[in-house]
Amino acid sequence: MTTILGIETSCDETAAAVVVDGVDVRSNVIATQVDLHARFGGVVPEIASRAHLELVNGVIATALEDARMTLAEVDVVAATHGPGLAGALLVGVSAAKALALVLDVPYVGVHHLEAHLHAAWLEDPEVELPMAVLLVSGGHTLFVAVDGPGRYRILGGTVDDAAGEAYDKVARTLGLGYPGGPVIDRLAAEGDPRAVAFARPMLHEGLDTSFSGLKTAVVLERRRNPDRPVADVCASFQEAVVDTLVHKLLGTAEACGARTLVLGGGVAANSRLRARVAEAAAATGRGVLLPRPALCTDNGAMIAAAAFARLAADGPTPLDDGASPGLRLPEVG
């Protein structure tokens, strides 16, 4: 039995989790979802590495508590070592290395996107391979062919804005606040997706996507027709995004002979995207895996799961290895 403590601090969330043997999630704590405000007495700024620094020890302690374990039972300590904000990454990496040193156990540095791919195995260890995975969040829109742990090929991605970023900026344009994804998803359910015929950029140009022009189209449409119901704009925008994402995910599946369609990343919580991906899987005779939102957004469990596979393949990461803000996903073609 290998108990891994996984730590994630690459962007907005301070997260930690305890996972046994790469699949058994004993705890999964995300700072923005637990009542750490009281513990630290104040507001939690989202991004500053200072915030991660203030939160990381409390999050780790809570993860161990939730798992009913002590530090002495931890066999491996893992952390995201890239890509991400240098200062933010360093907090998690330094905490993990300090614990590994004190406990005299291996440290494993994990690639953030590889960890997102492992969320699929956390949800279903028996998922049928190959998988076509859409990683879609505020910062990423990636189409990845996965043949197994450590065997990934990125077949497409955004050439400008990520899908989640388009949601947030469109929400701002429509005066809906931040974050934009959930509120647009909710309003879109009441609107007419055919109200505005937004273009589907790059729909027939390979597996890359572009959402910057769509964002601009919403801005211009708003100036032209300020009285159009917001729900109709939301529904039309969301349909354009989802059409594009589903089309390219199916293209990815065809390119790699995928047996299963998989979603990951924060936007994977979008109800329309989940429904359309499930429909597309059924229509093409493929399986579908839609991990629960707690495993889709940034979290520590996926870090521990990826570390379990990396440790078996490559062994521990040297303690003099730092954080790599521009780290690339190791691809096997």
Added chain:
Amino acid sequence: MTTTNAVEGTRALGRALATVLRPGDVIVLTGDLGAGKTAFAQGVADGLGVTDRVTSPTFTIVQEYAGRIPVQHLDLYRLGSVQEVLDLGLDETVEERVTIVEWGDVALEALPDEHLEVVISLVPDAGDDVRAIAATGRGARWATFDLDAIAGPR
């Protein structure tokens, strides 16, 4: 002040600006949502020999690229305070690279005093794809800078 008629024109202007840039230069990009700040940054990066795909840094805050001159591409859109910008530690990283900052106007006081501000605006009356682009330099480095001269005849 110059105008571009398509996103490719905005990118080309960025490419033209790149020809006069050197390490330590800071470009602050401001303008409406959807005006083309990332497209302009893509042009600058391309002109500086960056071959990687340059995508919006809104969520990642900072992205670094290797090139003839290294480039760091920032976006302060999601940062709420001057302190958060100071926490990025730009003072330590501007010297050896060209720094491009989108939405820099949210925290100008946290950015180096000497910089070139490029303002990109939508001009809806002239057409959906038309953009007005103006540049204002601050500090000795930019004293004689003229965007129209860089843009050339078009």
